[in-house]
Amino acid sequence: MNAVTxxxxxxxxxxxxxxxxxxxxxxxxxxxxxxRTLILSFNVGVDQAAADRxxxxxKVSITMQLPRRYIDDLRAVPGVTKxxxxxxxxxxxxxxxxxxxxxxxxxxxxxxxVATEIxxxxxxxxxxxxxxxxxxxxxxxxxxxGVKPGDRLVIDSDIxxxxxxxTVSGIYTVTKKTADRSSLIFRWDxxxxxxxxxxxxxxxxxxxxxxxxxxxxxxxxxxxxxKFDSQDVQTKTMSEGAFQxxxxxxxxxxxxxxxLGSIVILLIMALVLxxxxxxxxxxxxxxxxxxxxxxxxxRYVFGFIVGESLLVALVGGLLGVGLTYLxxxxxxxxxLSANMSGPLATVHVSGGVFGLALGLAVALGAIAGAIPAxxxxxxxxxxxxxxVN
Amino acid sequence: xxxxxxxxxxxxxxxxxxxxxxxxxxxxxxxxxFYRGNEPxxxxxxxxxxxxxxxxxxxxxPSGSGKSTLLNIIAGxxxxxxxxxxxxxxxxxxxxxxxxxxxxxxTIGFVFQSFNLIPVLTAAENVELPLLLTSLSRAxxxxxxxxxxxxxxxxxxxxxYPRQLSGGQEQRVAIARAIVNDPKIIVADEPTGDLDRKSxxxxxxxxxxxxxxxxxxxxxxxxxxxxAERAGVQRKLDKGALQ
Numbered sequence: 176m177n178a179v180t181x182x183x184x185x186x187x188x189x190x191x192x193x194x195x196x197x198x199x200x201x202x203x204x205x206x207x208x209x210x211r212t213l214i215l216s217f218n219v220g221v222d223q224a225a226a227d228r229x230x231x232x233x234k235v236s237i238t239m240q241l242p243r244r245y246i247d248d249l250r251a252v253p254g255v256t257k258x259x260x261x262x263x264x265x266x267x268x269x270x271x272x273x274x275x276x277x278x279x280x281x282x283x284x285x286x287x288x289v290a291t292e293i294x295x296x297x298x299x300x301x302x303x304x305x306x307x308x309x310x311x312x313x314x315x316x317x318x319x320x321g322v323k324p325g326d327r328l329v330i331d332s333d334i335x336x337x338x339x340x341x342t343v344s345g346i347y348t349v350t351k352k353t354a355d356r357s358s359l360i361f362r363w364d365x366x367x368x369x370x371x372x373x374x375x376x377x378x379x380x381x382x383x384x385x386x387x388x389x390x391x392x393x394x395x396x397x398x399x400x401x402k403f404d405s406q407d408v409q410t411k412t413m414s415e416g417a418f419q420x421x422x423x424x425x426x427x428x429x430x431x432x433x434x435l436g437s438i439v440i441l442l443i444m445a446l447v448l449x450x451x452x453x454x455x456x457x458x459x460x461x462x463x464x465x466x467x468x469x470x471x472x473x474r475y476v477f478g479f480i481v482g483e484s485l486l487v488a489l490v491g492g493l494l495g496v497g498l499t500y501l502x503x504x505x506x507x508x509x510x511l512s513a514n515m516s517g518p519l520a521t522v523h524v525s526g527g528v529f530g531l532a533l534g535l536a537v538a539l540g541a542i543a544g545a546i547p548a549x550x551x552x553x554x555x556x557x558x559x560x561x562x563v564n
Numbered sequence: 565x566x567x568x569x570x571x572x573x574x575x576x577x578x579x580x581x582x583x584x585x586x587x588x589x590x591x592x593x594x595x596x597x598f599y600r601g602n603e604p605x606x607x608x609x610x611x612x613x614x615x616x617x618x619x620x621x622x623x624x625x626p627s628g629s630g631k632s633t634l635l636n637i638i639a640g641x642x643x644x645x646x647x648x649x650x651x652x653x654x655x656x657x658x659x660x661x662x663x664x665x666x667x668x669x670x671t672i673g674f675v676f677q678s679f680n681l682i683p684v685l686t687a688a689e690n691v692e693l694p695l696l697l698t699s700l701s702r703a704x705x706x707x708x709x710x711x712x713x714x715x716x717x718x719x720x721x722x723x724x725y726p727r728q729l730s731g732g733q734e735q736r737v738a739i740a741r742a743i744v745n746d747p748k749i750i751v752a753d754e755p756t757g758d759l760d761r762k763s764x765x766x767x768x769x770x771x772x773x774x775x776x777x778x779x780x781x782x783x784x785x786x787x788x789x790x791x792a793e794r795a796g797v798q799r800k801l802d803k804g805a806l807q
Binding site for chain 2: 176177178180181184185187188461462465466467468469470471472473555556557560
């Protein structure tokens with residue numbers, strides 16, 4: 176027998192209470208891991224952004240348009256090897272088969288030279304360039320719509336009213352797991368020449384540039400913005416990672432709030448644990464008096480209580496890790512990977528997240544136990560012996 | 565721990581170079597005052613007491629007479645408001661709380677009225693508890709536990725939990741726990757108070773054996789005249805003073 180035996184046996188003296196507390200710890204670890212993984216998944220997209228690609232938007236906001244004519248000046252900036260442009264279409268499915276997907280009008284001659292992670296079979300790309308209302312769909316989106324090249328597809332827009340008819344010219348796949356597989360890409364001139372888009376005629380939402388040296392991305396960005404400083408519309412150029420963050424926009428605040436929420440959940444777990452250990456200690460005060468009487472110092476009593484709290488947190492934490500592994504890595508991640516694209520397709524709880532969750536649970540368990548342990552260890556032996564359960 | 569250890573003729577082992585005395589407990593001018601709010605309650609008042617080494621003494625007295633307070637002071641669980649407490653060569657009033665805890669683990673064996681065994685530990689594990697504070701190896705601890713349980717006649721119950729034992733057996737396990745580290749003094753607070761007559765006799769017989777055969781000094785607080793008769797010396801405490 177040793178002190179750990181005593182702590183371990185104590186742990187299950189109130190079996191129901193301990194098991195419920197462990198479940199709380201396990202759920203807290205599960206939620207913490209889920210939230211941290213979601214946040215990390217969105218960061219993966221930013222982290223894996225191409226270093227040799229930069230983006231240019233209106234200086235005020237990405238919701239404001241740039242003149243298309245800027246593209247020629249932009250291509251002339253030293254360091255820029257290729258440049259293209261795109262326009263947000265605000266696509267939506269009139270039959271509501273797909274709740275949300277991206278619709279982008281792009282320059283058919285240059286877009287796929289810059290967005291190289293998007294792969295379209297050459298013959299489909301050639302057909303698309305020849306088809307004014309041609310659309311290229313991500314493989315996931317095409318599967319959801321149940322369409323194939325040659326099919327007709329009608330799409331609505333939040334921005335440009337009425338039905339927009341497309342002919343499916345191709346299906347694209349991606350070379351990067353973080354790239355979106357649910358976009359509808361069509362020709363910019365089809366949008367630009369339509370009377371419904373007269374308000375944004377000859378303008379673009381953003382431009383994307385490929386540069387010759389990723390180490391000079393900041394310098395090149397400055398050069399681009401300087402070029403348009405004296406023009407009627409000024410620009411803001413930034414790395415692709417920063418550009419993606421801007422695209423996420425308000426969602427970043429949601430992610431930050433979720434991050435804070437994950438910490439709050441662990442703190443609630445610590446309070447539940449402290450309450451459980453506190454109840455245990457109150458019930459066993461007399462027993463701690465006996466231990467003190469037979470020679471155990473306050474330090475031992477403190478250690479017994481904190482040890483018990485640590486064990487509950489550790490076992491609950493390990494349960495949570497197992498549960499997380501089973502539910503997220505075992506069930507959710509394969510489902511998301513098969514059915515979603517972009518950040519959600521990369522959801523996978525890493526060893527680092529597991530370690531962080533378990534470490535925090537155990538550390539908070541120690542702190543939660545330390546509060547009642549301090550009180551119990553400070554109690555006079557004779558007072559403790561007088562306490563009756 | 566050894567069954568054949570004799571301590572009756574030997575001088576108590578000095579503790580931290582303090583006084584060596586032929587009496588194992590020497591209290592001089594002990595006063596203890598508690599406070600209920602601002603109101604002082606004098607429980608012990610200038611009490612003197614000498615307990616010879618190897619004696620078996622019973623302390624009787626009405627409720628509230630200060631018996632348990634006196635026992636706690638002798639056992640190093642409580643400190644007097646004034647006076648000196650010399651026990652087994654140590655001046656307890658000069659020891660810190662940590663030193664007192666260590667002193668108790670080496671010098672005192674406790675027997676409580678309600679046994680106070682840890683319910684989640686087996687009889688053997690309960691007896692082993694005080695040995696966790698020593699540097700004994702696990703094998704040595706197991707030997708000491710077996711010896712202590714053999715002395716109290718519960719060798720065959722070592723793997724039983726307290727709930728699986730009768731009250732008398734529980735108290736005998738508690739006595740095994742009290743003697744397992746070979747203490748100089750056993751202090752017992754109403755050791756038969758929760759037992760039927762038969763179990764109480766068994767426990768008292770065991771305490772007599774510990775006193776006569778192992779020469780343990782026993783200081784017992786009791787309300788039970790039959791229990792007090794088993795002790796060599798009977799003392800009465802009333803209104804904070806020995807009669």
